[in-house]
Amino acid sequence: MSNASRNTAPTVTRRAQTRLGIALIIPAMIMVGFFFLFPLVQALYFSVVDYDGLNPNPKFVGLGNFQEMLADPEVWHALSNNVIWIIVGTISPIVIGLLIAMLLWTVRRGGVFYRILFFLPHILPGVAIGIVWGWIYDPVSGWLNQALGAIGLKDLEKGWLGEPSLAIYAILATAIWATTGFVIVIFLSALRNVDIELVDAARIDGANAPQRLWYIILPQIMPVFMMVLTLTLVGGFSVFDIIFVMTGGGPANATNVLGTYAYQNAFSLNRIGYGTTLALMITVLSIPFAIFLNRLQRRLSLQGMGA
Amino acid sequence: MTNLATIRKVDIDAPPPPTMRGGSKRKRGLFLGKHALLVILALGTIFPILLVISTTLKTPQDVRVNPFGFFSSFSWDNLVAAWTVGKFSDYLLNSILLTVPSTAIVIVFSTMAGYTFARLPFRGRTVLFYLVLLGLLVPFFTYMIPLYYQLRSIGLLDTLPGAILVMASLGIAFGTFFMRAFFSDLPVELEQAARVDGASEFQIFVKIMLPLVRSGMGALTVFTFLANWNNFLVPLLYLPGGSFRPLTSGLYMFTGGRSLDIGPLAAGTLITILPIIVLFAFLQKQVTEGFISGAVKG
Structure with missing residues (x-):
């Protein structure tokens, strides 16, 4: 928050600045205070009571909700799905996105057209995405099974969203479809700043394509790389829309993540206190990652690697 | 912040760097292979969208027999059904009534606050800035449940103003952060000269x-x-009554009610995504650049 005029401005100016500053900031602060900070503090209170949404004086249970959470096998199961989601859902779009971005990097004509197409899924609402992919995964007339049958792989036909062991990966594939375009666009914008002479020099020195990618290109786009990593990682903890729409956490809780399980408890089972505690856990888990990666990313860009 | 500043200035439409020089035959093969691969990937990407359009434009009978066969018949029946019986005309109106005011609030309030945080120092400003920043770190999940009861207790639950204000407040933290970066970039000489x-x-x-x-x-x-x-x-949480349902939660409720009615469901999906696709077609540069600079919010 550096402002060069801070110390040189005369007192009159500074006083005027303070007045205008406070006036300009009030509307935003009211919104933040009322619709964010206040419910956030409430959340802390809800997590130490047994609230059913009706009783105005809910029973104080101390750390009871936290104890229950640690002993609840469904929490650990949901968390393991979050971990799967984070690992697969972070690595796949980054790898696929980087490869496609590299491919698009050298395309002269039509590059913009492809970029638009690849990006489009990212701005569609999760509900619409979930519905269409539900059709593609349809066990009887869905395109996936039809296509597998057509190329002679009838044995691989499955009820993709109906099988507990598969469903989470089927939803993940959908999520990867939806996010990769975004990763491509980000990487492309970073690649524009890569020093092409370095890449050419490495080629002349006999470095092959993977070596050029690993030693020359990746270090130059590292800050953007970390940024994408942060976004997908943190997003992995709070994933909700797409799972909620495609399976609602089913079949038989197989695709539950912390988000859907918290929703279930709070809004279907009226266990407000417990649901809030679960939601708090999502925050507690994701914030350290966000801060750590943000620091790392900032340090990398300070080294003048030119994001 | 360094990132935001640099990335924002990146021109994503800048000409690509010179490609490798090689034998013209090899170059040609590489060129064709590359484009063939890109065409396949692009088709895979838009396939689900084509599926929505195809199923929407079928006759209802055809949908029943062959819901996902590509463009095997043509009628407007599904669209008409979704628009009238499915109430998607209402949902569309509600989406506009929710989105336009909440977006306007975010832009106005964030620009004002962003200016203060960038150029109008006063005591206590840093603390306030950290409070706004906290909004970027804490997921909506964490406080959505208490917010429900808070809205209920002050009579804003299931009202348009309630949902608009919540939506606006969700965007303000990021908007403030974003606008602050723009204001910080402007030279001090400008304001000194004006003063x-x-x-x-x-x-x-x-x-x-x-x-x-x-x-x-x-x-x-x-x-x-x-x-x-x-x-x-x-809208799912704070507009439970259904009289102000926008496209997203309306579409979701539609799937719950009659999951077998695939034709109107496809039409409803198309009505939901069409405005976005049109917007994107006209403003693709702003959209992608907005998202690129928006990415820094983590």
């Missing part, structure tokens, strides 16, 4: 600074509009 000429602080803000961040406000508008249009949880 010498006798401009008041308010005039400096409105007449000198605001016009210079127009591109930032444009990107933020598109970004926020899309985020609000696509928002699913806010």
